[in-house]
Amino acid sequence: MSAVANRSRVLHRSSRTTPPLAVGGHGVWLVEQGGREVLDASGGAAVSCLGHQHRRIVEAIKRQADTLCYAHTGFFSNGPAEALADELVGHEPGGLSLAYFVSGGSEAVEAALKLARQYFLEVGQPNRTKIIARRQSYHGNTLGALAAGGNAARRAPYAPLLTDAFSHVSPAFAYREQRADEDEAGFTARLAAELEAEFQRLGPDNVAAFVAETVVGATAGCVPAPAGYFRAVREVCDRHGALLILDEVMSGMGRTGTRHAWEQEGISPDLQAIAKGLGGGYQAIGAVLVSGRIADAVEQGSGAFQHGHTYLAHPIAAAAALEVQQVIREDRLLDNVKAMGALLQQRLEERFGDHRHVGDIRGRGLFRAIELVADRATRAPFDPARGLHQRIKKESFARGLACYPGGGTADGKAGDHVLLAPPYIVSAAEIGLIVERLGDAVDAALA
Numbered sequence: 001m002s003a004v005a006n007r008s009r010v011l012h013r014s015s016r017t018t019p020p021l022a023v024g025g026h027g028v029w030l031v032e033q034g035g036r037e038v039l040d041a042s043g044g045a046a047v048s049c050l051g052h053q054h055r056r057i058v059e060a061i062k063r064q065a066d067t068l069c070y071a072h073t074g075f076f077s078n079g080p081a082e083a084l085a086d087e088l089v090g091h092e093p094g095g096l097s098l099a100y101f102v103s104g105g106s107e108a109v110e111a112a113l114k115l116a117r118q119y120f121l122e123v124g125q126p127n128r129t130k131i132i133a134r135r136q137s138y139h140g141n142t143l144g145a146l147a148a149g150g151n152a153a154r155r156a157p158y159a160p161l162l163t164d165a166f167s168h169v170s171p172a173f174a175y176r177e178q179r180a181d182e183d184e185a186g187f188t189a190r191l192a193a194e195l196e197a198e199f200q201r202l203g204p205d206n207v208a209a210f211v212a213e214t215v216v217g218a219t220a221g222c223v224p225a226p227a228g229y230f231r232a233v234r235e236v237c238d239r240h241g242a243l244l245i246l247d248e249v250m251s252g253m254g255r256t257g258t259r260h261a262w263e264q265e266g267i268s269p270d271l272q273a274i275a276k277g278l279g280g281g282y283q284a285i286g287a288v289l290v291s292g293r294i295a296d297a298v299e300q301g302s303g304a305f306q307h308g309h310t311y312l313a314h315p316i317a318a319a320a321a322l323e324v325q326q327v328i329r330e331d332r333l334l335d336n337v338k339a340m341g342a343l344l345q346q347r348l349e350e351r352f353g354d355h356r357h358v359g360d361i362r363g364r365g366l367f368r369a370i371e372l373v374a375d376r377a378t379r380a381p382f383d384p385a386r387g388l389h390q391r392i393k394k395e396s397f398a399r400g401l402a403c404y405p406g407g408g409t410a411d412g413k414a415g416d417h418v419l420l421a422p423p424y425i426v427s428a429a430e431i432g433l434i435v436e437r438l439g440d441a442v443d444a445a446l447a
């Protein structure tokens, strides 16, 4: 065979290298062609909440495939989608009463943004066309979701294609944004005042929604908001009649120890995007959870959400997600998320607490990160040109560890970080192995 014949025809993330083939998996482990086993410490990108090849999910997929693979939602509903909606919003948690099933996180965010817009058309407030988001956020890669996101590097190449309906306020990122002379309450009050000022700048009656990740994921690495922040921004939105959209694509569905991360904030959203942990990677599925107020407005107004995709509410995807959620509940896995999450934080602090290049160790549940700094005293990040996070990824992978490192920002407002999001079934021994391998990889990458 010629070299050309050997070349992969898949367009990979790096078009110059073909990654190893994954050929199998079990529990927290992925198996490469050739047999090497890699510890999946980030569940891909916080996706594989039940680990790999969980028998119950595989069987549920097979059963559904034997029964019904597809029926277009223009004509039919299907059993798994109805049951999954009951599972998610049957008890109207936080006033959420409908679920709209899509194929992933970006689609869920897009649908939530459009539902927010449609809601204001239904209630006769067509001027509400502005959406406020935050810097250092990530909401997806499709054009609407990318425009919402505040990740400068991801936006830059596509800036000419992005709508200017979005503006961005400061992230609730205490390690980087809280001033030395400010306590947590003062920091929260300043962020709420900044949001209020942004409403005033845009004209409060022009704003449809504020959108935020409940716990920031990929852009800055597992950043929970300071206490009271979400109550404060909820109040600002309510004062001006705007909606609160929470993006829990990464932080939701149990990842932080409660099904929804907002349960720990004492508020609930009007619209919520979920994905990754919904189907646990077994099928491509995301959803928008819709509050009764919005559902009622659409029902009493035009009667239909002006949106749609071919694979809405896919029966096999819904069957897989339903089984994933039932396993989480029946096996009481959120207890393990809390216990192993606390252990992970403790082990990370033991290994990196005195490390001269680790500035912060943070997160919630099994959603944890370390942030790397050139100087702990000044919190100065490493020069992004050094590509430290890529080196850590490479050194980790060489040691049989898949983790999820991300880069710092060019303006020095965030450093390189490593995100860990192991499956909810992870054991104490596996937590130990994750931290041991990561410690060696970080030291090797810095050498």
Ligand code: PMP
Pocket (backbone or CB within 6 Å): 045, 104, 105, 106, 107, 109, 138, 139, 140, 141, 213, 217, 218, 247, 248, 249, 250, 251, 275, 276
């Ligand atoms: N929102 C958040 C918070 C995410 O972390 C992601 C994915 N990393 C997305 C949206 C987009 O999801 P997807 O990649 O499934 O389109």
